[in-house]
Amino acid sequence: MSIKPELVERDENGYWVHSQIPETEDHEILKKWIEDNCLEFCNVCMEDDIDENHPTFKLYFEDGGCNISGWIPSKPQGDGWFIGGISATDDSPVCSWLRLDVTKLKAKFIEAHREAEKAAFEYFCACDVGEERFQASEIYERIRTATRIGG
Incomplete structure (x- = not known):
């Protein structure tokens, strides 16, 4: 596997992307990269991960703010997961978790x-x-x- 976990240093608004992930919005390129690196991925959406009473939920979804640094994404069940990126989508901020697919x-x-x-x-x-x-x-x-x- 060519990608290893990195220290997550989120920017001032709480976003971050692993340095080895291709810089593209083309989902086919990302899908091929994940396959080539024998990885599994799991996306955790902020709107499903925190309660609507959470200050970050209110700031983002109700007030229209872009700062999500108060959100600590939940790790998927199982071993070996590490963060590939924390980014915004049209629906919700999302944390993309990665791990080696041993099979x-x-x-x-x-x-x-x-x-x-x-x-x-x-x-x-x-x-x-x-x-x-x-x-x-x-x-x-x-x-x-x-x-x-x-x-």
Whole structure:
């Protein structure tokens, strides 16, 4: 995974975005970035997260203020969540939580391992008999046996 949790330093109005998240409003680009980084995401909307008597709720939804720094977003259930960003949407401020999707990451690593094994075997087959082929054989065996899948 290329993204790691960062210290959340919200601006004067309470907003923040992780430094590694692409700067775009294109949801397809963000969706692909999340997929490529093997992440899960969960959005927590401020309007659903705090009571309407909360001062920040009143300031934002009733008075039309933009300062949401009084809102401390609730973390989703489960382990590993970290904040990807706190931003405004048309409906409500939202906190985007991220965490590693271990199942997707494992599948990505297994596929990369298969590709490496295939490439090592093709290299072995392309080598002439001799020292280079012997070294290619050792490389192939190390890669082949590096990860035992299914027993």
